[in-house]
Structures are given as structure tokens and as C-alpha cells.
Amino acid sequence: MRRDTALLCPYNIIDMKYTDLNIQTQREFPNNARTQGFGWLVRAGYLTRENEILPLGEQAIAHLQDLSAKPDFMSLLSLPTIGNENETYFPLSTGNIEVAHCESCKYTERIELANFKKTPLPREEERPLEKILTPECHTIEALANFLNIPKEKTAKALMFTRISDGKFVFVVVRGDMTLSEAKLRNAVGEIKLADTEAVQRSGAEAGFASPIGLQDALIVVDDLIPQSQNLVAGANEAEHHLKHTNYGRDYTAEIVADLVLAQVGDKCANCGNSLSVQPSIGLATRSEFGFKNILSALAETHHDDKGLTLPLAASPFGVYLMHVPGKTMDTAAKAEEIYNALQGAGISVLFDNRDDRAGVKFNDADLIGCPVRITVGEKGLKDGMIELKPRKEKENEVVPLETLVSHLTTLLA
Numbered sequence: 001m002r003r004d005t006a007l008l009c010p011y012n013i014i015d016m017k018y019t020d021l022n023i024q025t026q027r028e029f030p031n032n033a034r035t036q037g038f039g040w041l042v043r044a045g046y047l048t049r050e051n052e053i054l055p056l057g058e059q060a061i062a063h064l065q066d067l068s069a070k071p072d073f074m075s076l077l078s079l080p081t082i083g084n085e086n087e088t089y090f091p092l093s094t095g096n097i098e099v100a101h102c103e104s105c106k107y108t109e110r111i112e113l114a115n116f117k118k119t120p121l122p123r124e125e126e127r128p129l130e131k132i133l134t135p136e137c138h139t140i141e142a143l144a145n146f147l148n149i150p151k152e153k154t155a156k157a158l159m160f161t162r163i164s165d166g167k168f169v170f171v172v173v174r175g176d177m178t179l180s181e182a183k184l185r186n187a188v189g190e191i192k193l194a195d196t197e198a199v200q201r202s203g204a205e206a207g208f209a210s211p212i213g214l215q216d217a218l219i220v221v222d223d224l225i226p227q228s229q230n231l232v233a234g235a236n237e238a239e240h241h242l243k244h245t246n247y248g249r250d251y252t253a254e255i256v257a258d259l260v261l262a263q264v265g266d267k268c269a270n271c272g273n274s275l276s277v278q279p280s281i282g283l284a285t286r287s288e289f290g291f292k293n294i295l296s297a298l299a300e301t302h303h304d305d306k307g308l309t310l311p312l313a314a315s316p317f318g319v320y321l322m323h324v325p326g327k328t329m330d331t332a333a334k335a336e337e338i339y340n341a342l343q344g345a346g347i348s349v350l351f352d353n354r355d356d357r358a359g360v361k362f363n364d365a366d367l368i369g370c371p372v373r374i375t376v377g378e379k380g381l382k383d384g385m386i387e388l389k390p391r392k393e394k395e396n397e398v399v400p401l402e403t404l405v406s407h408l409t410t411l412l413a
Helices: 036-043 055-067 140-147 179-188 197-200 291-301 331-346 358-368 378-382 401-412
Strands: 087-091 098-099 108-110 132-135 155-162 168-174 191-193 217-220 229-232 238-246 256-257 276-285 319-323 349-352 374-375 387-392 398-399
Touching: 036 291, 055 291, 087 098, 087 291, 155 197, 155 229, 168 179, 168 197, 179 217, 179 256, 179 291, 276 291, 319 331, 319 358, 331 349, 331 374, 331 378, 331 401, 349 358, 358 374, 374 378, 374 401, 378 387, 387 401, 398 401
Parallel strands: 168 217, 217 256, 319 349, 319 374
Antiparallel strands: 087 276, 098 108, 098 276, 132 238, 155 168, 155 191, 229 238, 374 387, 387 398
16 A cells, blocks of 8 residues: 655555666766766666666656655755746756856846846937948957947847748847847747848848848847947948947837847846856756756765765665675575565665675665665574664664564654
């Protein structure tokens, strides 16, 4: 009968033995281990060196899937996560998602969508337009160097085509900013880079483009542009730019929105403190969990110099059961009896049924990281005792065999 405690086995399992799972632990870290957690998962036999899930890893993920039905699932894992109401992340140096995070107010968002507090330049009187020759100034850097001005005094042009209707989309951001295509897509829909024909048809000149005088174009500007006076922008003529362009006087836009990427040190839009940018992996969204990533996060967080130290709730097994071969007593048979008794009590057990040296089994138990190790040895059995060791404790304890189940029930509840 299944009982609702963390130690209970959540699967309909007849046997869950070391040899049935074909666990193959590794003596050394794989040479491609970019993080400690990945290395321990490979060494413990949860993953291959190629990051493929092995049977023990499948068992761990199945347990996490079962556990995820609990409303407090994420809190049970004891992970240092960051996130918002839509997504949960685990910061990791090799993560594939960049996340902006405010340590003060805990604001968190994918970098491509993050808000931040923008600071306009001091307001200036608008000056008359002036066309100037700017040879070989095809980039903002080259233009700023040629004119000896800061990049924030320039307007950067980017050109796209909206996929839904083929509309030419002309985007303007300040020269020191970087466009977020994710924010642009939120503003106008799916886009692709404009081809040469679309650019020419609009009247723009690639490398020297501005929104001034364009035809049949959807003009979209970052919300900092209307607050920026006398910017240098393209003249829509090769090798020429315009000095002192001003939004409202020289051109307007159909859409004004936040379009640029946040960067490290930008101010949080909520509280004004500095944002950090953290590489991360995604653990959960509102509708689904990334269980393989959660397993990785567990390994990164919960390990020591001997192996994994998984929290009770997150461990695929509550107990690692092993026997030490005896000289006068069949310890394997006794361990089998204990295995069946623990399973009958609803306690999840990984039974190391190998006829191997005790030292090998102890090392593998530490690698795999179950919360409790039980050792069935001849010396203890003669006195009716079993050796029990919590994974994170240094010392063993000896428990009477007849009270083992009740003792574990209390220990693992």
C-alpha cells in the first residue's frame, strides 16, 4: 500500500536492483566534463559522456516527474533558483539562456526581453539638418570615430521584412544600444532580414540608411529615440550622413517601444539597482518542467568530494542497500529479505546485489548519492544489528534488525 511520505517508492516496481539497472560507475571524471554536476552524473552512472540518459537517470527523472505533482515541487529540491511567474532558471556557467537578474528586488527575465531603466542624454536645442561626407563609415564605430563623437550621439538603422504581409520594417535605436529582435517581434510580429531589393525599393541606402524620406515603410523606434536630440543618422545616400536628426521634426514612427537589450550594470526598471546577466538553464515554465535540466541542477548543487548528495525528496531511492560477503553466513540472502521487507513497507530501495568487494560498493553508494546507506554484514547480523549511514553524515549507526523499518520510516519521513 502506497503511503504519502518522501521516502515512498512512487513506481510499481517488482525489482530495483543494481544489476537490473546495469549501473556502470566511472573511476574518474570524463574529460569533456564542463561542470562538476555533469561529471558526477557521468561518474555515478546517470548519464553517458555524450549526455545520454542511462537507466539510473531514467529512474531519477521518472521520480522527479512523479514528485512534480506536488504543489511545492520546486521547493522540495533545495535549489538556488531565480525566476518569475512564467519561468524558473538555474544559474550555470555553461547555460544556454542569458538571464537578467536584480539581486535587490529579484526581478528576473530572459535578457532578450528584460526591461531596464534608460537614461536619456541631457536635452539639447534642435539644430538644423546638415548632410556631410562620411567615406567608409559603414558601421556605428567607424562613424563615431570619424566624427569624434560618442556612439550615443548616433542613430543605428536596422531593416527587416515582416513575414506575415511582406511589409518593410525600418528600425531605429540609439547607436550605443543593441536591438533585441525578440522585443521587435513582440512589437511587429515575425520578421526576417530585408533583402537588397526591399531596401532599395524603400529608398534606403544600406550602410547609410535613416528613416527620413522613406516610402511604404513601417518605422519602429526605440523609446529612447524621441528623447534624443541631434543624432547623426544616414542620409540614404552612399558615403553620406545627416547631422542633427530629430524625431518628430524630421520623421515619426508608427510604433515607439522598448526595443533594446539590457546589459550588465544597467539599472533595474523596478528598483534602480544594477542588473547582472547570468547564463542559466531553464527548469520550468508555467506549463511544463525540464526534468533533465532539473537533474543537472540537482547534481550541480548537491555533491561533495565523493559524489552526489541528493536531497531525500529528489533522490530516486531513499535507501542504498548492500551486503558484505560473509565467511560463515549468507549475507546476500539476508540482504534480499531486508530488501523485500523495505519494499513491502513502501520504502524505495536500490539493492546493490553484486558479489563485489565492500570498498567498491561503499564508493558506488557515495557516487550515486542516496540519502541513506544500509550495510548488511556478518559481524552485525550475529548480534541482530544492521549498519546504517546517512549520506551526509560522517559516522555510522547500528540499528536492531527488528526495528529497521520503523527507524527508517522516522528517519526518512
